[in-house]
Amino acid sequence: MKWMGRFAGYNASAFRKDLLSGLIVGIIAIPLGMAFAIASGVKPEYGLYTTIIAGVLISLLGGSKFQIGGPTGAFIPILFAIVMQYGYENLLIAGMMAGLMLVLMGVFKLGALIKFIPRPVTIGFTAGIAVIIFSGQIANFLGLSGIEKHEDFWSNMKEIGVHISTVNIYSLLTAGICLVVLLLVPKFAPKVPASLLGLFLSTVVAALFFKDHVATIGSTFGVIPGALPQFHIPEITWARVVSLLQPAFVIAMLGGIESLLSAVVADGMTGSRHNSNRELIGQGIANMVTPLFGGIPATGAIARTATNIKSGAVSPFSGVIHGVVVLLVLVLFAPYASHIPLASMAPVLMLVAWNMSERRSFIHVMKTKTSDSLVLLITFLLTVFTSLTTAVEVGLILAVLLFVKRMSEMLKVAKVLPDPDHKHEKVMAHMVHEGHDCPQISMYTIEGPLFFGAADLFEKSVMDSIHQRPGILLLRMGKVPFMDTTGEANLASLVKHFERYGGMILFSGVQAQPLEMMRKTGLMECIHPDHMFEHTGEAINYALQHLNHQKCLGCKHFAFRECAVLSREGNVAERQSMLESTSI
Known part of the structure; x- marks a missing residue:
């Protein structure tokens, strides 16, 4: 069987390597899972549930040996917009529908087609998503009060401008401590999980010196339950399915793109070769199952996959172990996570946005001053100022039209x-x-x-x-x-x-x-x-x-x-x- 072929020759030495890499990636995934969930407009534990369930299923059923799945920053604007417009229950249904779409894409062998999405389009919407994530954390970083969240970028920026006078010096100090740790630790202690250490130190400082002066996960979302996620089938109706077709399709397309990009990165780092159609099927199954336990949509996480490989992973077991590690932390230490200030989470997400911004590629394409530059700029601006759906649709159409024009000029x-x-x-x-x-x-x-x-x-x-x-x-x-x-x-x-x-x-x-x-x-x-x-x-x-x-x-x-x-x-x-x- 092909599934067993990935474990051929597996032994105790390989397991020890997977155990170490799974432990490292699991520790890194904990703060990210909570941060991505909060930024997406849902409770932090839902991000942990996603990391556990989707992480295990994607590793076992996907087409890449080293893929680490879970919630990612790219999904934040989409999921937040769905939660704002349709509600959390409908987000679960949209996630299940997206999972089914991904499975069908894999079954009909459409994995290769996703790779044909022009690079300027992917750079444009990725950079736009990074701007939205970064700007969305400004209020938490500054500790602004009275902020009302909106779907569009301009309204959110206007809210910050209106409430800028409510800056909380304690939140600013807490965020600053976490940010300093995030910037310095990778330089002086690269093997230490900077995000986890930054959250820990800033939380301790806030709890000891200015408790009750900064908003925390517990004060905002309630105490994180230390229990296992409960099985729950959302109420699915035909009307809901029809209304959620477009957001589900966007989730499926973005999930497919990001997972295959991550798999390609893993191939480049290891010399292996992933199966794109099988990867889509694995991603699809994970996204169909995860919402049944309250989890949000998931995909392959490029940074965590790269960390997994650098930590010595040799098989998909490292991804399974990473999910188990998050599960154990959830059961044993969930109540303590409720004390983490939102100001501490802000620098983590801001750094994620900075790292995913594709700034070098963005500048490189813009310097060419070609039709690709136009496609990139329009996709970026539409992502920031309208929606990712509009940006991708217009970007693809524009890219196709310009491609046709270039090809016609070749005749x-x-x-x-x-x-x-x-x-x-x-x-x-x-x-x-x-x-x-x-x-x-x-x-x-x-x-x-x-x-x-x-x-x-x-x-x-x-x-x-x-x-x-x-x-x-x-x-x-x-x-x-x-x-x-x-x-x-x-x-x-x-x-x-x-x-x-x-x-x-x-x-x-x-x-x-x-x-x-x-x-x-x-x-x-x-x-x-x-x-x-x-x-x-x-x-x-x-x-x-x-x-x-x-x-x-x-x-x-x-x-x-x-x-x-x-x-x-x-x-x-x-x-x-x-x-x-x-x-x-």
Whole structure:
């Protein structure tokens, strides 16, 4: 079985490595799980439930050996908006629906398609999400009171501006202690979990010196229960399902993108290779099960996956152990976590936002000043000022339109003739000019994909020649790698139009895909078998044999090597005719 293949040769030494890496990642995941849940507008324990259940299932059922799953920062704006608009119960249903969508994506092998989402779009919405997460923690960092949370960025910024006078010096001091720890510990003690240490020290300082002066998890959300999550099936109705289709789809798409990006990062660090479709199925199952225990949507976490690998993980057991570690901490120490100040959580999330901002890639793409820069900027701005759904939709549409435009510009249609100065008499566009163009044979070289975005250019270019009524049209298609049904339809129209006026169309070098398309649509049945050639030279020889030699009389174009002979034969015939008329 493939599932067991990932554990082939597993031994006690491997288990010890997985145990250590699972312990480290589990400790790191605890504060992040609570922070992501709070920022998403739900209780902190729901983030821990997600870390436990989704973390175990994603590791066991996913397509990457080293993937660590759980709540992530990328989901925060989406989940918060869903909670604000639909409520927590509907968030659970949306998560289950997203899980089903991910399973179907994996079953129908759509994992590879998600990888085709343009990089500027992913950088744009990732950077936008980072801005939303960072700005969303300003109020907690400053300890502002009377803040009302909104879905949109402008309203939240306005709230901060209105209540800036309520800055709590104790919250500011607590957040500052945590931030200093987060910045210094990785430099001087990289193996120590900085986020956990920062939360611990800032919580102790706040509890000892200014207790009751800062808002805590307990005072805001209530005491975190130390019990196991309870099984609960949300009330699912058809009306709810219909209303949640769009948010569920956004969760599924973002979850799929992030999980596969994380798996790719893991492949790069380990030299392994993940199964993208299996990863989607594993992610989907985890997201279908987790809401039954109150958990929020989960996906692959890039930072925790990288930490897992750096800590020596050798199999998916490290991810399972990470979930078990979080479970034990929840059962044993949950009441103590209720004393953590919200100001302590703020720097943790701010640092997460900073690290996920893709700032270097953002600047790099913007410096290119290309259409990709435009796609990136629009996606980023729409993510921040509207919604992730709108940003991704517009970003993808814009990226596709610009891609089509670029691809259409790649199509080159040039009228050509042989160059006698070239060793092999290669056909060249510069050989066609006034006074040097065969009146009977029009020859075109077509380069680039012949698809819906460029088909009109192809037809127009060749149709201009048809108006001159040449007897033979030769299309060199050796550099046409792809043709879609629109390109084929334009080509078929050209064939029928040209032959309607008694012309002959020849083809040379048609590649496999365009040839197969022509067969499938029936166009090949309209083309005489003798009019298809592998090489241009063969097609030219055939065309010269089927010229109207009477029209070669007096022709001074000499477009082909054979034209000199054909023209001379025509002049002899003309002189003979004149002699005969004189003797009568």
